[in-house]
Amino acid sequence: MTNMKLVLIPAALVVALFAFSATYGLWFQTLYVDGTVNTGYLEWKIVDQFTSDAEKQPDRSILPGFEGDSFIVPERKDVGWTDCVIAPDGMSATFTMYNTYPCYMAMFSVYFRNTGTVPIHLEYIEFYDGQGNLIVNYTYPNTKLKDFAVDCTGDGLPDIEILWLEPLGEQIDPGERSNEYSWWVHVLQTAPEGATLQYTIKLYAVQWNESEWPIQYTQPGPT
Amino acid sequence: MKSKMGVILGVSLAAVLMLGVTYGLWFQALYIYGTVCTGTLDARWSIHCAFDTEPEVKDYSNITITQDIIDPYLLHVTVENAYPCITYYAVIDLTNTGTIPWIVYEASLVPDQDFPGTVEFVPIDEIGDLLTYIGHPSVDLGDGLMPIENGTQVHPGDSAWGVLAIHLTNEAQENSTYTFTFKVVVEQWNEWPTEPPPGYDSNEEWLAGLPE
Numbered sequence: 001m002t003n004m005k006l007v008l009i010p011a012a013l014v015v016a017l018f019a020f021s022a023t024y025g026l027w028f029q030t031l032y033v034d035g036t037v038n039t040g041y042l043e044w045k046i047v048d049q050f051t052s053d054a055e056k057q058p059d060r061s062i063l064p065g066f067e068g069d070s071f072i073v074p075e076r077k078d079v080g081w082t083d084c085v086i087a088p089d090g091m092s093a094t095f096t097m098y099n100t101y102p103c104y105m106a107m108f109s110v111y112f113r114n115t116g117t118v119p120i121h122l123e124y125i126e127f128y129d130g131q132g133n134l135i136v137n138y139t140y141p142n143t144k145l146k147d148f149a150v151d152c153t154g155d156g157l158p159d160i161e162i163l164w165l166e167p168l169g170e171q172i173d174p175g176e177r178s179n180e181y182s183w184w185v186h187v188l189q190t191a192p193e194g195a196t197l198q199y200t201i202k203l204y205a206v207q208w209n210e211s212e213w214p215i216q217y218t219q220p221g222p223t
Numbered sequence: 224m225k226s227k228m229g230v231i232l233g234v235s236l237a238a239v240l241m242l243g244v245t246y247g248l249w250f251q252a253l254y255i256y257g258t259v260c261t262g263t264l265d266a267r268w269s270i271h272c273a274f275d276t277e278p279e280v281k282d283y284s285n286i287t288i289t290q291d292i293i294d295p296y297l298l299h300v301t302v303e304n305a306y307p308c309i310t311y312y313a314v315i316d317l318t319n320t321g322t323i324p325w326i327v328y329e330a331s332l333v334p335d336q337d338f339p340g341t342v343e344f345v346p347i348d349e350i351g352d353l354l355t356y357i358g359h360p361s362v363d364l365g366d367g368l369m370p371i372e373n374g375t376q377v378h379p380g381d382s383a384w385g386v387l388a389i390h391l392t393n394e395a396q397e398n399s400t401y402t403f404t405f406k407v408v409v410e411q412w413n414e415w416p417t418e419p420p421p422g423y424d425s426n427e428e429w430l431a432g433l434p435e
Contacts, residue, residue, distance in 0.1 A: 028408055029264055030296065031407050033298045035342065035404065037402070038305060038399075039304070042397060118304070173281075210307065
């Protein structure tokens with residue numbers, strides 16, 4: 001029995017050694033591809049604004065529904081005025097109209113810049129009242145907007161009506177400045193006396209290839 | 224006593240005679256000198272092209288693919304300023320630069336656990352359509368290209384091809400870095416495979432699942 005063990009042990013070692021050498025003796029080569037994906041970022045800011053009655057300008061007027069042409073109030077009345085404050089983060093702008101009266105009209109504009117690294121597509125505009133409540137989410141791409149009314153004071157009655165002039169849907173490449181986005185505001189008969197009319201706008205953009213209204217290129221983009 | 228001496232003498236004489244017969248035998252020795260020169264098992268990457276699905280007027284992100292400056296068996300694929308819903312492609316091949324056939328044994332593409340999208344090989348047959356789709360100058364790759372996938376056998380001088388496709392979903396975060404690794408092991412054809420790949424209990428099970 002002892003002799004049997006003495007034979008089996010070396011035999012097992014030999015078999016193990018063969019198996020071991022077969023595994024490690026195999027010729028092979030290992031190759032790698034290391035991949036790194038660095039994402040860009042989406043960012044834009046309002047960089048400039050314009051209000052038509054920011055300083056000593058004669059008041060302008062227009063008929064309800066923006067009928068006809070705007071006109072300067074006779075005898076060059078200069079009692080109402082406007083201003084605009086761009087938020088520190090550049091993501092919104094607040095417009096205020098002081099000492100206005102029905103049919104008073106002002107013109108406003110904003111310009112913004114793509115400060116990110118990805119082309120953007122302007123999708124829609126949100127209007128907020130003076131208390132920060134969302135009052136209008138306006139989407140109307142690639143054509144002129146119709147006018148719409150806004151209740152700035154929260155009394156349930158519209159105070160102003162707005163005529164958005166430029167079509168949405170513009171694409172802005174990184175570093176580029178947008179076109180002018182302007183609108184007219186007409187104070188309605190239902191605006192309360194003694195009120196300061198204030199509203200805030202925010203413009204929303206998405207990366208160009210995920211717009212709901214993409215601009216069609218001759219060379220098709222991804223689906 | 225005399226007879227003993229006679230026997231000893233006789234035996235000695237017989238022994239000397241036998242020895243003389245042995246040494247006197249005519250003979251010829253022949254030899255075979257053997258030399259075994261082993262071959263080499265080797266493979267190298269080749270880079271063909273890299274492109275993405277951005278139209279020409281919106282070319283703000285890009286993909287590059289480079290050979291490591293030290294390790295000949297390592298490629299670096301880098302996508303810069305990536306964003307969702309653009310697909311980035313890299314066309315590569317794996318050439319048998321050795322002298323014996325090898326077989327792709329373990330081709331494993333492993334994105335990070337939190338990779339927000341897909342990294343995969345798309346069928347090599349689609350490369351022509353892809354290039355046409357994106358407007359890239361066409362590349363004549365010929366027919367019958369072999370893919371870089373488990374079981375592909377490549378003879379010396381031939382290549383297996385792969386089209387790496389990277390696509391981010393909307394879960395991708397801005398200003399972030401994501402990584403992936405593609406590892407491929409090639410083994411000499413006649414000792415392949417040594418053990419079943421991960422996820423298979425036997426080589427037979429694995430082989431049965433390979434494409435025709």
